Amino acid sequence: MLSRLSSTASRYTVRSTTGLRRTLLQKRLYTEKKPEENVPKGFEGFFGKSNKQKPATEKPKPTNNANSNKPNDQQKPPEMPNNMNLILGTTVGTYFLYKAVAPSDNARELTWQSFRTQLLDKGLVERLEVLNRNRVRVHLRNDANSLGVSPATSFYFSIGSVEAFERSLDEAQKELGIPSNERLPVAYHDEISIGQTVLHFAPTLLIIGVIYYMTKKGPGGAGGGIFGVGKSKAKMFNQENQVSVKFKDVAGADEAKLEIMEFVNFLKNPQIYEKLGATIPKGAILSGPPGTGKTLLAKATAGEAGVPFYSVSGSEFVEMFVGVGPSRVRDLFATAKKNSPCIIFVDEIDAIGKARGKGGQMGGNDERESTLNQLLVEMDGFDSNQHVVVLAGTNRPDVLDPALMRPGRFDRHISIDRPDIGGRADIIRVHLKPIKTKVDTEQLARKLAALTPGFSGADLHNICNEAALIAARHLKEEVEEKDFEDAIERVIAGLEKKSRVLSPEEKKTVAYHEAGHAVAGWYLEHADPLLKVSVIPRGSAALGYAQYLPKDQYLYSKKQLLDRMCMTLGGRVSEQIFFDSITTGAQDDLQKVTKIAYAQVTTYGMNDKVGPLSFSDPSGEQQFQKPFSEQTGTLIDNEARTLITDAYARTLTLLTEKKGDIEKVAQLLLEKEVLTREDMENLLGRRPFVEHTVYDEYVRRPATQSEEAPPDFPKANDDGTVQ
Known part of the structure; x- marks a missing residue:
C-alpha cells in the first residue's frame, strides 16, 4: 500500500494538510531540465513564447519609419464620405461578430490523445469543465507556469457524448493509479454564445432591416419610404427658398409675361379683382415648340411671386404601383390648399394629360387615365379650390384631353412661339452678359439676331456658349465677332471635318x-x-x-x-x-x-x-x-x-x-x-x-439699288407657271 501511494505521489500532489507539496518525479524534472525543455513536444505554439534570453551583444533593429519624429497633429486623416462610413461600420461590426463567435486567442483545441499524453500524464490538469455536453475545457494548475505553460492558456477538446468521455477519463485515471478521492473534478455547464445567437437570428434581422429601409428611405422617396409612395414629389419655393430667375431675365416673350404677370398680381392682391366680382382663372397652359422658354417663364414666375410655388413634372405622377398617381395628385392639391394662395406648375403635362380612350387596355394607360381624372376633379370639381393657380407646360397641346383644356380648368392658353428678330436680339443681349468680349454688344446682338432666323431661345444660348468655347479652344483672351459667326456655322451645318479629305x-x-x-x-x-x-x-x-x-x-x-x-x-x-x-x-x-x-x-x-x-x-x-x-x-x-x-x-x-x-x-x-x-x-x-x-x-442701312432691273432669265407668273 505504501509503495502504491509513493508511485501515485510521484505523479500528483497529495491533497492533505500534511502531504508533500511536490513529488520526487517533479523535483527531478525541475532540477534536471530547464523550463523551456519541459514544454511538451508539439505544444510549443500552445505554450506561448520561449523564455530564452537574447544575447547581450544583439542590438535592436532600427526602425525605418521616416515620419516617426513628426507630430501626429500634422497628419490629418481625410474625410470619408457617407458610403465609406457605412462600409467601415459594416466591417467593424463583422469583425466583432467574428470575435464573439470564434474562440479566443488563448484557447487551443486538442484531441483526446494529446490531452492524455501531454497534459493528463504530466500532472498539469487542475480540473475539467464540460460545456454544452459537446466540449471539454481544460483548466491548468497555477504552478504550471514553472513548466513554461501559462495558466491563463486554456485548452479544449470535443467529445461525442458525456458517457463516453466519463468512461475514457475513468479508464485513464485507473491506468495512472489515481485513487478515487484524488481524481480530477468535472463540472457541467451550459453556455450561450452571443455571437452564435446573433448568427441564428441574422436572417430575421436582415429582413427587419430591409423592411425598415423601405419604410424610411425606400422607393417612395422624400423620407416617406414605401408608405410615402403616394406623397407628392413637388418642390416648394417660397420667400426663404427663392429662385434667382426674374421676369427681367426672360426676353422674347413679352405677351406671355403679361398674361403670367396677371396671375402673380391677383395672388398678391386678390382684393382688387374680387371687389369687382372677378375670379382668377383656374389655370394657364404654356404651349410652344421646344426651347422657347416655357420652363424658364415658370421659374421667373416662382421668382416674382410672393406666394408658395410648387414645381412638379408630369412623369412623377406615373409609377408602377396602382393608385399612386391619383394619390399624389390629391396630396399635391391638399398641400397647396393649406398654403393658399399659391401656384402649382406641372411641367410636361402631356405625360398624364393625353386624350382618354385612345390607348390600349393595358394597366399603364388605365393608371394614367385615373391620374388625369383625379387632376380634372381637383381643378374643377365639387370641392373647388380657391386662390390656387395651376400652370402647365407642354410642346404638344394637340394631344391633350379636351376636358383639361376647357374653361374652368385651363382657362388661358398661352402660346410661346419662336421669337421674331426683335425678340432674338433681346434674348442674345441676356446671354451675352456673362460673355467676355470687347465687341459692341448692341450691334452684335442685332447682327446675330438677323443671322439666326427661326432660332429658339435655347438655340441662341447654345450659339453664345459655342462662341465662348471656340474662343477658349484657340486660347483667346476674349470672344471675338468671328467666333460667333463660326458658332452659327457649327450649329447650322455641323462641326468642320478636317479629317475628311476629298479627292x-x-x-x-x-x-x-x-x-x-x-x-x-x-x-x-x-x-x-x-x-x-x-x-x-x-x-x-x-x-x-x-x-x-x-x-x-x-x-x-x-x-x-x-x-x-x-x-x-x-x-x-x-x-x-x-x-x-x-x-x-x-x-x-x-x-x-x-x-x-x-x-x-x-x-x-x-x-x-x-x-x-x-x-x-x-x-x-x-x-x-x-x-x-x-x-x-x-x-x-x-x-x-x-x-x-x-x-x-x-x-x-x-x-x-x-x-x-x-x-x-x-x-x-x-x-x-x-x-x-x-x-x-x-x-x-x-x-x-x-x-x-x-x-x-x-443691321445696316440698305444699299441704294436700282428700282427695276430687266430680267434676263425665265420668270414665274402669278399662278406659278413659267414664262
Missing part, C-alpha cells in the same frame, strides 16, 4: 454643285438671299453647304414656293450641265423639293386639277387608311411630278444661260473654299431686282 474630282463636283445653288438663288427674285457658300465638309454627311438668310415670313405664295424649288434643284442641274453623269449629292435637295411639291397639292390646295382640298392631319397621328381614293392618289402623284419637272426645266434654262457665272463661282470656290455675299457681288454684280433683306433692314 480632286469630288471637290470639283461639290464646288460646281454649290455654285449651281448660289447662282440659281442669285437670279431668282423670291429666293432667300445668299449669305455664304462653302465646300468644306461639315457634319456627318454634308460635303458642302450654302447658307441663306430667310426673313421672318408666315405666308408663302405659289411663286415663292416655285422659286425655292428651282433654287434647291440648282445643284443637280449644275452637275448635269458640267458633267456627263450625276451623283448622289443631291439626295437631300430632292427630298426637300418633293416635300414642297406634295405640300402644294395635298395641303395648301394650290393645284388646279386636285382643287382646293387639304388632306393633312393637324394632329399628326398615324392613319391606317388614306383620306382619299386610289384615283385621287394617282392624280396627286402625277401633279407633284409635273411641278417638279417644270421647276427642273426652268432651272435648266436659267443655269444654261448663266453657265459662265457658275464657272466663275466654282473656280473661286476651289481657290478660297468659302465665299461670302461680298465675293458674290464682286463676281456677279448686284441681284437684278430691288432687294431688302432682313440683314440690311435690322
Whole structure:
C-alpha cells in the first residue's frame, strides 16, 4: 500500500494538510531540465513564447519609419464620405461578430490523445469543465507556469457524448493509479454564445432591416419610404427658398409675361379683382415648340411671386404601383390648399394629360387615365379650390384631353412661339452678359439676331456658349465677332471635318454643285438671299453647304414656293450641265423639293386639277387608311411630278444661260473654299431686282439699288407657271 501511494505521489500532489507539496518525479524534472525543455513536444505554439534570453551583444533593429519624429497633429486623416462610413461600420461590426463567435486567442483545441499524453500524464490538469455536453475545457494548475505553460492558456477538446468521455477519463485515471478521492473534478455547464445567437437570428434581422429601409428611405422617396409612395414629389419655393430667375431675365416673350404677370398680381392682391366680382382663372397652359422658354417663364414666375410655388413634372405622377398617381395628385392639391394662395406648375403635362380612350387596355394607360381624372376633379370639381393657380407646360397641346383644356380648368392658353428678330436680339443681349468680349454688344446682338432666323431661345444660348468655347479652344483672351459667326456655322451645318479629305474630282463636283445653288438663288427674285457658300465638309454627311438668310415670313405664295424649288434643284442641274453623269449629292435637295411639291397639292390646295382640298392631319397621328381614293392618289402623284419637272426645266434654262457665272463661282470656290455675299457681288454684280433683306433692314442701312432691273432669265407668273 505504501509503495502504491509513493508511485501515485510521484505523479500528483497529495491533497492533505500534511502531504508533500511536490513529488520526487517533479523535483527531478525541475532540477534536471530547464523550463523551456519541459514544454511538451508539439505544444510549443500552445505554450506561448520561449523564455530564452537574447544575447547581450544583439542590438535592436532600427526602425525605418521616416515620419516617426513628426507630430501626429500634422497628419490629418481625410474625410470619408457617407458610403465609406457605412462600409467601415459594416466591417467593424463583422469583425466583432467574428470575435464573439470564434474562440479566443488563448484557447487551443486538442484531441483526446494529446490531452492524455501531454497534459493528463504530466500532472498539469487542475480540473475539467464540460460545456454544452459537446466540449471539454481544460483548466491548468497555477504552478504550471514553472513548466513554461501559462495558466491563463486554456485548452479544449470535443467529445461525442458525456458517457463516453466519463468512461475514457475513468479508464485513464485507473491506468495512472489515481485513487478515487484524488481524481480530477468535472463540472457541467451550459453556455450561450452571443455571437452564435446573433448568427441564428441574422436572417430575421436582415429582413427587419430591409423592411425598415423601405419604410424610411425606400422607393417612395422624400423620407416617406414605401408608405410615402403616394406623397407628392413637388418642390416648394417660397420667400426663404427663392429662385434667382426674374421676369427681367426672360426676353422674347413679352405677351406671355403679361398674361403670367396677371396671375402673380391677383395672388398678391386678390382684393382688387374680387371687389369687382372677378375670379382668377383656374389655370394657364404654356404651349410652344421646344426651347422657347416655357420652363424658364415658370421659374421667373416662382421668382416674382410672393406666394408658395410648387414645381412638379408630369412623369412623377406615373409609377408602377396602382393608385399612386391619383394619390399624389390629391396630396399635391391638399398641400397647396393649406398654403393658399399659391401656384402649382406641372411641367410636361402631356405625360398624364393625353386624350382618354385612345390607348390600349393595358394597366399603364388605365393608371394614367385615373391620374388625369383625379387632376380634372381637383381643378374643377365639387370641392373647388380657391386662390390656387395651376400652370402647365407642354410642346404638344394637340394631344391633350379636351376636358383639361376647357374653361374652368385651363382657362388661358398661352402660346410661346419662336421669337421674331426683335425678340432674338433681346434674348442674345441676356446671354451675352456673362460673355467676355470687347465687341459692341448692341450691334452684335442685332447682327446675330438677323443671322439666326427661326432660332429658339435655347438655340441662341447654345450659339453664345459655342462662341465662348471656340474662343477658349484657340486660347483667346476674349470672344471675338468671328467666333460667333463660326458658332452659327457649327450649329447650322455641323462641326468642320478636317479629317475628311476629298479627292480632286469630288471637290470639283461639290464646288460646281454649290455654285449651281448660289447662282440659281442669285437670279431668282423670291429666293432667300445668299449669305455664304462653302465646300468644306461639315457634319456627318454634308460635303458642302450654302447658307441663306430667310426673313421672318408666315405666308408663302405659289411663286415663292416655285422659286425655292428651282433654287434647291440648282445643284443637280449644275452637275448635269458640267458633267456627263450625276451623283448622289443631291439626295437631300430632292427630298426637300418633293416635300414642297406634295405640300402644294395635298395641303395648301394650290393645284388646279386636285382643287382646293387639304388632306393633312393637324394632329399628326398615324392613319391606317388614306383620306382619299386610289384615283385621287394617282392624280396627286402625277401633279407633284409635273411641278417638279417644270421647276427642273426652268432651272435648266436659267443655269444654261448663266453657265459662265457658275464657272466663275466654282473656280473661286476651289481657290478660297468659302465665299461670302461680298465675293458674290464682286463676281456677279448686284441681284437684278430691288432687294431688302432682313440683314440690311435690322443691321445696316440698305444699299441704294436700282428700282427695276430687266430680267434676263425665265420668270414665274402669278399662278406659278413659267414664262
